[in-house]
Amino acid sequence: MTLYxxxxxxxxxxxRFCTLRTPLKTYGKANIPKGAAVIxxxxxHNSDPxxxxxxxxxxxxxxxxAKEEIKHYPVAGWLLIWLGFVIWVKRGKSDIGAVKxxxxxxxxxxxxxxxxxxxxxxxxxxxxxxxxxxxxRTNSPILPVYIAPDRIKGKRTKVYIGEPYxxxxxxxxxxxxxxxxxxxxxxxxxxxxxxxxxxxxxxEQ
Numbered sequence: 339m340t341l342y343x344x345x346x347x348x349x350x351x352x353x354r355f356c357t358l359r360t361p362l363k364t365y366g367k368a369n370i371p372k373g374a375a376v377i378x379x380x381x382x383h384n385s386d387p388x389x390x391x392x393x394x395x396x397x398x399x400x401x402x403x404a405k406e407e408i409k410h411y412p413v414a415g416w417l418l419i420w421l422g423f424v425i426w427v428k429r430g431k432s433d434i435g436a437v438k439x440x441x442x443x444x445x446x447x448x449x450x451x452x453x454x455x456x457x458x459x460x461x462x463x464x465x466x467x468x469x470x471x472x473x474x475r476t477n478s479p480i481l482p483v484y485i486a487p488d489r490i491k492g493k494r495t496k497v498y499i500g501e502p503y504x505x506x507x508x509x510x511x512x513x514x515x516x517x518x519x520x521x522x523x524x525x526x527x528x529x530x531x532x533x534x535x536x537x538x539x540x541x542e543q
Contacts, residue, residue, distance in 0.1 A: 342423055346396040353388050360489050364393040365538045366499035371481065373447045375502055376473040378524050379483035380462045380532075381453035384411060386485050387418070390451060393483075393497040400449045401425055403440060403468075405457075425450075437468075444476040454524055460487065462529055470520035474506045482527035484535065498538055500531045 354361070377400065379390055387402050394400060402418065406426045409415045418424045425443070427436045443450055450472060454465030473480050479502040486496040505520045506512055512520075531538070 340399075342399050343396045345423070346391075350392050350396075353392055357385075357495070360491060360493065360495050362389055362392060362497065363494035364497045364499065365535070365542055366501075367393070369481070369499050369501050370394060370398065371479055371502045374444045374476065374478040375449045375481040376444065376469050376478050377449055377451040377481045377483055378454050378465075378469050378528065379451070379485055380528050381455050381458050382460065382485065382487040383458065383489060384408065385489070386453070387451060389485055389495050389497055390483055393499065394449075398449055399423065400451055401440070401443045402451045403427055403436070403453075440472050441476055444472060444478045449481075450478075454521060462525060462532065465521045465525045467514075467517040467521045469524060470505060470517045471512075474512045474517070474520065477504075479503060480505045480524055480527070482524065482531055484528050484531040486535075496535070496539075498531050498535050500527060503527075 377390065379386065387404065391400050391402065400423065402424045404418060404424050404426060406428055408418060409426065425436050425439045427433050440450055452469040452472070454469045455463045456466045456468075469480070472478070481502045482500040484498045484500070486498075489495060505523065506516060
């Protein structure tokens with residue numbers, strides 16, 4: 339068992355204990371590809387990374403891209419630090435080290451979780467181009483995910499995993515305009531999952 343698998347198993351146990359009143363329910367697990375993928379999700383709560391990561395299996399090594407401020411959050415910050423597989427990003431700065439770490443993870447066949455909006459939104463907002471750039475530069479598929487915003491005691495928090503797709507298939511170097519186009523498409527995929535989540539639930543009943 340790898341270090342990640344140990345950390346995943348222990349932290350997931352802690353997570354389950356902390357979320358007994360809002361347990362996790364995942365739809366679309368069959369869509370998870372083997373190897374590298376850029377997981378792109380909407381972002382509503384600080385707990386989102388945990389619900390999403392624990393929707394996958396421990397064999398799927400996932401790096402979480404998170405802002406440095408979360409280190410100081412109670413519980414969430416501690417769990418992320420303990421998990422260890424987090425790429426901390428300095429917001430508002432050109433963090434070359436974080437970019438290189440993300441590219442290295444994807445090129446190594448691992449998965450990367452990014453919230454394209456960059457911060458929390460009650461509704462799905464506009465995305466930033468970082469996720470598109472990571473996927474295109476490493477020729478990795480995008481895996482769109484929608485996490486329901488509700489955190490209601492006694493009800494499950496639902497995560498919906500969409501189908502992976504290659505965001506850029508042209509045989510040329512991508513431009514800044516391409517990154518913008520791909521980013522808009524990523525957000526559209528996340529919205530499409532939101533709008534079709536009832537069908538996903540019905541398909542797995």
